[in-house]
Amino acid sequence: MTKERQLSALKVLGGVILAIVLLTFPFIFKKPFPQRMMILIFMYALLGEAWNILGGYAGQVSLGHAIFFGLGAYTSSFMLIRWGITPWLGMVAGILIAVVISIIIGYPCFRLAGHYFAIATIAAGEIVAITFLNWKLMGGAIGLFLPLLDESLLNFEFHSSKAPYYYIILAMLVVTVFIAYRIERSRLGFYFRAIKNDPDAARSLGIDLTKYKLIAMIISAALTAVAGTFYAQYLLFIDPHTVLPLMLSIQMCLIPVLGGTGTIAGPIIGSCILIPMAEYTRVYLAGKVSGLHLFLYGLLIIVFAVFQPAGLMGLVQRYRRRG
Amino acid sequence: MALLEISNLTKRFGGLVANNAVSMEVNEGEIVGLIGPNGAGKTTLFNCISGFYSSDGGSVVFEGKDITRSSADQVCREGMGRTFQIVKIFKDMTVLENVMIGAFCRTTSPERARAEALKTLEFVGLVEKRDVPGGSLTIAEQKRLELARAVATQPRLLMLDETMAGLNPMETREAVELLRKINAQGVTLIVVEHVMEAIMTISDRIMVLDYGKKIAEDVPEKIAQNEEVIKAYLGERYYARS
Numbered sequence: 428m429t430k431e432r433q434l435s436a437l438k439v440l441g442g443v444i445l446a447i448v449l450l451t452f453p454f455i456f457k458k459p460f461p462q463r464m465m466i467l468i469f470m471y472a473l474l475g476e477a478w479n480i481l482g483g484y485a486g487q488v489s490l491g492h493a494i495f496f497g498l499g500a501y502t503s504s505f506m507l508i509r510w511g512i513t514p515w516l517g518m519v520a521g522i523l524i525a526v527v528i529s530i531i532i533g534y535p536c537f538r539l540a541g542h543y544f545a546i547a548t549i550a551a552g553e554i555v556a557i558t559f560l561n562w563k564l565m566g567g568a569i570g571l572f573l574p575l576l577d578e579s580l581l582n583f584e585f586h587s588s589k590a591p592y593y594y595i596i597l598a599m600l601v602v603t604v605f606i607a608y609r610i611e612r613s614r615l616g617f618y619f620r621a622i623k624n625d626p627d628a629a630r631s632l633g634i635d636l637t638k639y640k641l642i643a644m645i646i647s648a649a650l651t652a653v654a655g656t657f658y659a660q661y662l663l664f665i666d667p668h669t670v671l672p673l674m675l676s677i678q679m680c681l682i683p684v685l686g687g688t689g690t691i692a693g694p695i696i697g698s699c700i701l702i703p704m705a706e707y708t709r710v711y712l713a714g715k716v717s718g719l720h721l722f723l724y725g726l727l728i729i730v731f732a733v734f735q736p737a738g739l740m741g742l743v744q745r746y747r748r749r750g
Numbered sequence: 751m752a753l754l755e756i757s758n759l760t761k762r763f764g765g766l767v768a769n770n771a772v773s774m775e776v777n778e779g780e781i782v783g784l785i786g787p788n789g790a791g792k793t794t795l796f797n798c799i800s801g802f803y804s805s806d807g808g809s810v811v812f813e814g815k816d817i818t819r820s821s822a823d824q825v826c827r828e829g830m831g832r833t834f835q836i837v838k839i840f841k842d843m844t845v846l847e848n849v850m851i852g853a854f855c856r857t858t859s860p861e862r863a864r865a866e867a868l869k870t871l872e873f874v875g876l877v878e879k880r881d882v883p884g885g886s887l888t889i890a891e892q893k894r895l896e897l898a899r900a901v902a903t904q905p906r907l908l909m910l911d912e913t914m915a916g917l918n919p920m921e922t923r924e925a926v927e928l929l930r931k932i933n934a935q936g937v938t939l940i941v942v943e944h945v946m947e948a949i950m951t952i953s954d955r956i957m958v959l960d961y962g963k964k965i966a967e968d969v970p971e972k973i974a975q976n977e978e979v980i981k982a983y984l985g986e987r988y989y990a991r992s
Binding site for chain 2: 631
C-alpha cells in the first residue's frame with residue numbers, strides 16, 4: 428500500500444470510530460452533566476461554523492450574530508406559545524425572519540470596511556437586544572416560558588432524558604458541516620475567500636461584492652437561527668439575557684478564531700476547547716471566583732491574537748506543509 | 751465602430767480635475783499605450799473606464815454598449831479586464847486558486863475553472879508555481895499572476911496599469927513578449943507604462959495625458975518628436991534649448 432492510501436484508510440477508520448463514539452455517547456454517559464456538555468459543544472460548534480461562513484471565509488467579522496440566534500429562539504417560542512405551532516415550523520419561520528433581518532442589517536453595513544463593519548454589527552445587536560427587553564408581547568425582561576408538552580419529536584420536547592436533544596443537535600451540526608463543506612468547494616467559497624483577501628481585486632474579476640457578502644450573511648444567519656430554536660426548546664425558557672447578549676456574539680466569533688477561521692475543522696476544535704473550559708470553570712469555581720471563564724476568554728483572545736492569529740488549524744497546516 | 755469609445759470623460763476630486771474631457775477610441779486588436787508624467791491622470795482614467803470610479807461627465811461605450819454607470823464587476827463580466835498599479839493578488843490563496851477566481855467569471859464549475867486556470871498558467875509560464883501561496887511570489891511573478899488572473903476572465907479588452915514597473919531589463923523583455931502573445935490571441939490592450947523602451951516598441955498608437963488633458967495621440971515615432979509631449983516631460987526650458 429502506498430503512503431497516501433494508508434493515510435486515507437486511516438482517515439476512514441478514524442471517521443468510523445468517531446461516528447460510533449458520538450452515536451453511543453449518551454448510552455455510556457448517562458448523567459446530565461456530560462450530556463449537557465456535549466450538547467453545548469455541538470451547538471457552539473454549529474454556531475461557530477455558521478459565523479465562519481461570513482466571518483471566516485468572506486472575512487466580514489460580525490459581532491452581532493446573537494441577533495439571529497435570538498430571532499430563531501423568539502420566533503419559534505412565540506409561535507408555540509401563541510398559536511401552538513410546532514417548533515419545527517417555528518424554526519422555518521425563524522430562519523425566514525433571520526434572513527430578512529440579516530439583509531436589512533447587511534445591506535447598509537457592508538458598505539463599511541473592516542473594523543467599522545464589526546462596530547456596526549455590535550450596535551445592531553444591542554438595538555435588537557434592547558428592543559426585545561422592552562417588547563411586552565415578547566415577554567420583555569421577564570422572557571418567555573415555553574409550555575410543558577408531552578415528550579415527542581413533533582413537540583420538540585424531551586423531559587426524561589437529554590439524549591434526544593443530543594441526537595438532534597448532532598444531526599444539525601452534521602448538516603451544517605456538510606453545507607460548509609459544499610460551500611468551501613464551490614465557486615461561492617472561492618469568491619468568499621477572494622473578497623476576504625482583496626475586495627478591489629475581487630471586483631475587478633467580476634465579483635459583485637454586495638451580492639456575495641449578502642449571500643454569506645444569509646446562509647450564516649439562517650444556520651444561526653436554527654440553533655436559536657434548538658436552544659429555546661432545550662432550555663424551555665428564553666429572555667434577552669440568554670439569547671441576545673453581546674457575550675454570545677463574541678463567543679460565536681471567538682470559537683472559530685481560536686480553532687482557525689476559514690476552515691471546516693476550526694469551529695469544531697474551538698468549541699471542543701472553549702465550551703468545556705467555560706463549563707468546568709463555571710461549575711468548580713462558581714462560588715469562589717465569579718466570571719473566571721470570562722477572564723480566561725479574554726486571556727485566550729490576547730494569546731491567540733499575538734502568537735497564533737491563524738488559530739489552531741493554522742498550526743496544523745504549518746505542520747502539514749513541513750511534513 | 752471602435753471597440754471602446756470614450757468621449758469627454760471628466761473626473762474631479764474636489765477642486766482638482768484629474769481627467770478633463772478626455773476622448774479616445776480604441777479599435778479591436780490594437781495595443782494602445784497611455785503615457786504621461788506622474789499625476790497626469792492615467793490611473794484615474796483607468797478607474798473611470800473600469801467602473802472603480804464614477805465619472806463626473808462624459809461617456810464610456812464598450813462594444814456599442816454604454817457602460818459609463820456600470821460597476822467594476824459588471825464591467826469585467828462585459829469583457830473588460832484590468833490589472834492594478836500596485837499589485838493586488840490574493841495572498842492567502844495559491845497561484846492556481848488566484849487564477850481560478852478569474853476563470854469563475856465564465857463558469858460556475860470548479861473543475862472547469864481549474865482546467866481553464868491551468869491552461870492560463872501554462873500560457874503565462876507560471877504553471878510550476880501553481881500550488882505556492884500568491885503572497886510568496888516575487889514582484890515580477892506577482893505581476894504576471896495578476897495578468898494571468900485577468901486573462902482568465904476571457905476579456906476582449908485588457909487594461910494594464912504599469913505591469914513592468916520595478917522589473918529588471920530581462921523581466922521587462924519577458925513581459926513585453928507576454929503582452930504580444932496575449933494580443934496575438936485577439937485581446938485588445940491599453941497599456942499604461944513608464945518604461946519608454948517597452949511602450950515605444952509595443953504600442954500601435956500612443957496617447958499622452960498631462961494635467962488630466964489629452965495633449966497628443968499618434969504613432970510612437972511621431973509621439974517621440976511631438977513638441978507638446980517633450981514639454982510635458984522635460985519642461986519648457988529644456989524644450990527651448992534643444
